[in-house]
Amino acid sequence: MKLKLLAGLALTCSLSISLNPAAAADLTAGMKTASLELKSAGPVAFGPEGILFVADPLGAAVHAIATGDAGKVAKRKPVALEAVDRKIAAALGTAPDKIRISDLAVNPLSGVAYLSVARGSGVAAPAVIVSVRGDKLEALDLSALKSSSFTLTSVPDAKATTGRGRRRQSARSQAITDLGYVNGRVLVAGMSNEEFSSSLRSIAFPFDGSGKPASVEIYHGAHGRFETRSPVRTFVSLNVAGQPYLVAAYQCTPLVTIPLADIKPGAKLKGKTVAELGNRNRPLDMIVYTKGGKEYMLIANSSRGIMKVSTVDLGKSPAITERVSGGGRKGVPYETIDGWKGIIQLDRADDANALVMRETEAGSLNLETLPLP
């Protein structure tokens, strides 16, 4: 297991080879070094033992990659990398406007950040995973890493016919809006490009081919009266009153809680609305952290900055069942963090810091470590 390096940055990087702890054998044992081909790279998230989960919507799959970056690093240098899009473009030999960065995940063991990147303009642009170790960029050589994949269930009735009896590829696709690893399962939130439906899948990990994923439909109940399907934009898991929950943001903006125990095959779930995040606003990313013995959640938003919410308040908050009027916010109280402007990606770097991707006014993308508020 090793990372292939961007040429010229090689020297420091042999350290990235994992001192694979014995325990790692459990989760990576069934993985193979078999030239994983990413058709696309969307949301990314870390599991234990340096395993990176990559959503591949075009390939209709979730891949688990043993990055080999599994050694614990206690002392971490803060990241301050300007114009990361330009740097990645340079390393991949293309222009900055031909790079798309989909997501960012920090390996909790090492503090190394991983970005899912598309190199090119179209949907078929090659996908690359780039790691950021301090100010060093590396493109992962997937052919040298162990991996396993889970194919997301096939599209129902994807048999559109055209011409005389010739079947063509269905135009349906499933965007993957978020994924996460929670208690031995990979959770995948998706949205179809045709039906307005929601799907949240829970897949047992390691992917051993046995067992069907639990697929649930998520609903939104406004005022306990109007019921609609509700795709999930982003989610995070946390404990509320000792029970594991998902806190999810719907595409139509409410923030809801869903008990993890309810995610069973075929279930139809209605999230409990705990906050309305305001109109003309898209929640982009969420993280959970502890500070001063208290647990908080940070929500990065497209137009309302960074919100900080106490998870104790989340647990205590009654469901919102009445019309929200006036100020446009209701439910759990939150604080907007000044100075955290233009944040479009967010992950927890360590116990005290977050790693953020910030879009500057000039349109360039910077990666920075910021102390958790």
Place this chain on the structure above:
Amino acid sequence: MISAVLLLGLSVGCGRSLREEPGSARVDLGTAADGSRYFEVTGIEGYPGVGKPAWSEFFRIYTLFERDSSPADLPPLAGSYVFTGGVLRFKPHFPLEPGLEYSARVYGSPRGFRETRFKLPRREAVPTTVVSAVYPSTAALPANLLKFYIHFSAPMSVGRSYEHVRLLDSGGKTVRYPFLELDEELWDPTGRRLTVFIDPGRIKQGVLPNSEVGPVFVEGQDYTLEISGDWKDAAGARLRSPFSKPFRVSGADHESPDPSAWKLLAPSAGSRDPLALTFGAPLDHALLQRLLWVESAAGERVEGEVRVEDSERRWSLLPDKDWSPGTYQLVIRSTLEDLAGNGIDKPFEVDLFEQVRTRVDSKLVRREFTITPSR
């Protein structure tokens, strides 16, 4: 043919040495049998530190974004090194980009490097791609319309789509925030069709965006969906022309489509005439290709060409083989939707207080019909 011409121009005309550090190293751009490009360094015998401790210490390529830009703060090009027979080859992980300049540097001494620059000719981007269709195709849309499908004649660039799609009101003013802007962008697998959802927060009742800023569409008003000609296709060329779709908004539709009310025109046995189905109101163009089909009494799907016409009010199946006499079933998956996202199984929004219809629980709805020989 084109690539051959480009390659020739590249190797002959574009490599130029800028710094004459002492030494005999020479860098050339070569082409492998599979058409991929590589940099080749020759004449490096006797260079101090060749290959030690890593080839990347000796030879690196930098991408130059602007002429004379300094790559000092940029990482070198990603790729792999092979050294055989005194020749060093560097193969970039990705194809070189037309129009960009690359600086190949041989670090022969601690003091400096010998640089050779290579530039690939810029590719002329000729606009040929057009918006080939927008669905729903009708010019009368419900106030709670859920989505548009924008079809293109060739794969498009993705990632900044929402900058190129605007909704204008009757006065030509841009309607603010009408769409659900997803980072993921809902493209089909070929990059030729984009699904644009109207913000569901402004359709659903009792959700904050709708209560605060109201719905996107007002009944009786005229609107135009405008697609900018500046949108680039996947090859980097602008669209051949902008596209507009004017339409008028009618009342909101909260009813599920009712398959028992559809008009079915069965063809005669022995013919290859279409089986035609007419709906009371337009249905979703994409879902009609996929969630509606015909099965024989034996449960076999009747293969053929599906046509969706008359502003998505008419669906027909032209069979590959002659119709045999017998009973058939029209099978409808209950997630088939109309323009407002009302499914066969349930409307887009279910008012739990005033629910009058019983929901269809089955995933498939079937309607039987008979094909008889013509008289």
